[in-house]
Amino acid sequence: MNKLIALALASGAVVVAAPALAAAPDPVVDCSVSGLDDITPAALACAGYYSGNYLRNPQWDDQVLILEDLGLDISGQSWSYFDDNWKFDVSGNSITFGSGGIPTISGMTWIGLHVGGGQNFPTGGQGSVFYRFDAGDGLGTLTFNDYGALSSLVIYATGGDTPAVPEPASWAMMIGGLGLAGAMLRGRSRSAVSFS
Template sequence: MANITAWSFTLSNPGGTVTLDNSNSNFTFLSGTSFQATATDIVFDYSVAGHMQWDNFGLGGNNALCFDAVGGSFTCIGNPPAETVLVNGVFSNGPRSGRFVLGNAVAVPEPATWAMMIGGFAMAGMAARRRTRTSVTFA
């Protein structure tokens, strides 16, 4: 697994739209085991205790993204625990269930895999080219 080197969230609700990214945001809270990374996904699992919050209140309004597990005691930006998007002071709450996928990565083949695939195509092409052709003549 590789480290995450860049990320961004575009937050939208009736109050406006703002983009939080790795250059302009603060990762202010993280606790519990609800925030998980696998080989292909970054997820927030609502069935596990924990919370997290990204924010930047200096972008011309109140701008934050917050997740809290069901039954969590932490309050995301003054609201009852919930998945909360706060843009320019307006709240939008989402459902708290299942696994919310924050990001995923598409598998990229290793260089050795590419070499084997290209070599296989080359060998199949050579085999097709070397095959002797028979001609049929009718009397």
């Protein structure tokens, strides 16, 4: 019995000593509620506003964590993949998809935007912001409202190109369903045994 208690205490000590999971950086101003209508069509989720240009290689680990918070797992990708294929220089307050080298987007889409010098941008100058939104059957134009000129766009996922991480509610339903199925199977095996 003493060995069992010692083993439990030792395993508890290992858990306590484990490093904390990495967390996305804190934005200068949180856009998760007020920033959903920054873009047209309106976003379903927003992360930012971050000071500086987060759409670059030195911030790659931060980009991964930010997008995980928005429901997208890109941890298996590298920055060079997006830099070579899905990062675009843009200007003005709107982006036209399907022209000027920018691909067509559709369905659930995750993007990052950088504002080069927006006087009204919540960080007080240049900054970055990330969105998840539904581009429907094919969005033609995305409009960025109120914050000055855009300078960069990264499309992290659109349509079915990159699978999304299930929402927490979906995880809860899956776990509950597995538990219920297990309970039903366990109940059936008990009722199938009969002693005569």
